[in-house]
Amino acid sequence: MKSIKDTKIGIIGMGYVGLPLAVAFGKKIKTLGFDINKNRITDLKKYKDKSKEISEKEIKSAKKLIFSDNVLDLEEYNFFIVAVPTPVDRFKIPDFTPLIKASSLIAKILKKGDVVVFESTVYPGATEEICIPVLEKESKLVYNKDFFAGYSPERISPADNNNVQDIVKVTSGSNIEAGKYIDSVYKQIIVAGTFLVEDMRVAEACKVIENTQRDINIAFMNEVSVVMEKMGIEMRDVLAAMKTKWNALSFVPGLVGGHCIGVDPYYLLHKAYEFGYSMEVSRNARIVNDGMPKFIAEKVVTKMCKNKVNPAKSKALIMGVSFKENCADIRNARPFDIAKELKKYSVEVDFYDPIVDKKEVKTVKKVDLIEKPNENYYDLIILAVAHKKFINMGINKIKKFAKKDSGLIFDIKAIFDKKESDLRL
Numbered sequence: 197m198k199s200i201k202d203t204k205i206g207i208i209g210m211g212y213v214g215l216p217l218a219v220a221f222g223k224k225i226k227t228l229g230f231d232i233n234k235n236r237i238t239d240l241k242k243y244k245d246k247s248k249e250i251s252e253k254e255i256k257s258a259k260k261l262i263f264s265d266n267v268l269d270l271e272e273y274n275f276f277i278v279a280v281p282t283p284v285d286r287f288k289i290p291d292f293t294p295l296i297k298a299s300s301l302i303a304k305i306l307k308k309g310d311v312v313v314f315e316s317t318v319y320p321g322a323t324e325e326i327c328i329p330v331l332e333k334e335s336k337l338v339y340n341k342d343f344f345a346g347y348s349p350e351r352i353s354p355a356d357n358n359n360v361q362d363i364v365k366v367t368s369g370s371n372i373e374a375g376k377y378i379d380s381v382y383k384q385i386i387v388a389g390t391f392l393v394e395d396m397r398v399a400e401a402c403k404v405i406e407n408t409q410r411d412i413n414i415a416f417m418n419e420v421s422v423v424m425e426k427m428g429i430e431m432r433d434v435l436a437a438m439k440t441k442w443n444a445l446s447f448v449p450g451l452v453g454g455h456c457i458g459v460d461p462y463y464l465l466h467k468a469y470e471f472g473y474s475m476e477v478s479r480n481a482r483i484v485n486d487g488m489p490k491f492i493a494e495k496v497v498t499k500m501c502k503n504k505v506n507p508a509k510s511k512a513l514i515m516g517v518s519f520k521e522n523c524a525d526i527r528n529a530r531p532f533d534i535a536k537e538l539k540k541y542s543v544e545v546d547f548y549d550p551i552v553d554k555k556e557v558k559t560v561k562k563v564d565l566i567e568k569p570n571e572n573y574y575d576l577i578i579l580a581v582a583h584k585k586f587i588n589m590g591i592n593k594i595k596k597f598a599k600k601d602s603g604l605i606f607d608i609k610a611i612f613d614k615k616e617s618d619l620r621l
């Protein structure tokens with residue numbers, strides 16, 4: 197194993213996870229940020245992060261960091277970190293294609309003594325079952341003799357102002373020596389400290405269970421929100437009352453989208469099936485959370501009908517299309533699913549979001565975002581995402597977009613006081 201002074205870090209995948217890590221390491225250790233997306237690398241070479249997570253100043257401050265889309269530039273590096281996507285396919289089965297491709301790419305430049313650490317979220321065992329065989333076969337090197345591996349889950353949460361340095365980093369290695377080395381490398385940047393575990397599968401399990409636990413907790417809140425609605429009880433009042441107990445959990449109902457919480461549980465479910473176990477709680481949590489867009493649309497349409505507004509002749513405005521507040525990420529963003537449900541009732545839907553990349557929305561979701569909502573125009577306004585920009589805009593301005601006297605406001609995240617909206621979750 198090399199010493200820290202001889203360690204050179206190559207990070208594969210310059211996305212939400214890889215870039216902050218590259219910037220943190222690049223302040224201290226020679227680091228190369230690699231991505232197969234040429235446009236991403238061109239932007240980063242100009243210090244531009246399209247996802248708006250890392251400022252130009254921050255990227256510039258990483259003096260030992262360079263970017264490249266040429267795999268051969270990684271040749272002189274010896275400590276590789278993999279942070280590529282781990283999606284599911286349309287049957288919700290883990291799709292390991294990016295991890296396999298990244299492993300294959302590293303295999304081309306892997307040398308004796310190198311270390312490969314995986315950060316992508318997977319199920320326990322995936323690193324050794326899926327990635328290591330690719331590295332071994334294509335590099336012709338022997339695992340735990342010629343090269344070593346590790347797994348260290350990433351726990352950042354985009355737009356939450358939590359830096360990678362400030363979150364305890366769980367680390368692990370393919371043997372005791374590799375574990376200690378990997379841990380010492382991360383210690384160079386992680387101010388909050390590291391937590392070295394003996395078994396790579398523990399580190400893998402830790403991350404996927406954290407996210408599944410979150411999914412389950414939100415699902416329970418969504419489930420009770422549906423029941424409270426049926427009983428005519430205001431859910432947010434219940435939550436406020438619950439909060440007075442010292443050990444009440446602070447979860448709230450809402451949409452679960454994005455690349456992590458709405459996806460990672462499927463990895464765990466998939467692996468459990470292999471052991472003949474169906475994780476019913478986790479599986480049903482996914483069903484409940486995925487059902488929320490339909491529930492929201494039905495709640496709205498019912499209210500419209502009660503108010504003698506014909507949904508088929510109505511216009512709706514969805515405010516916020518990212519998966520999360522103050523974040524530009526539109527992967528698995530549920531506001532689009534609400535629109536899909538509303539369209540079943542022939543509701544005409546406009547989308548407004550001042551944070552996300554309009555071109556990306558057009559390319560990926562085939563949706564044209566409006567520049568600015570018209571005033572006195574909409575029968576329904578759905579405040580789907582609690583962007584600070586909407587909070588600062590204030591409810592009075594938002595209400596002006598709605599038709600005077602008849603326009604409904606659905607404040608999904610209960611951003612504003614309950615008397616200001618007609619519907620909430």
Ligand SMILES: NC(=O)c1ccc[n+]([C@@H]2O[C@H](COP(=O)([O-])OP(=O)(O)OC[C@H]3O[C@@H](n4cnc5c(N)ncnc54)[C@H](O)[C@@H]3O)[C@@H](O)[C@H]2O)c1
Pocket residue numbers: 208209210211212213214230231232233236279280281282294295297298301315316317318350351352353354455456
């Ligand atoms: N986004 C988050 O908040 C977050 C938090 C913790 C963990 N994770 C996990 O980390 C992993 C990465 O997530 P992300 O949000 O950074 O994804 P991302 O889509 O933002 O970034 C991934 C990057 O990898 C690149 N890439 C894909 N295949 C590649 C390959 N073969 N070689 C090199 N680059 C390749 C893509 O071009 C992209 O730029 C996932 O497993 C995710 O579940 C994400």
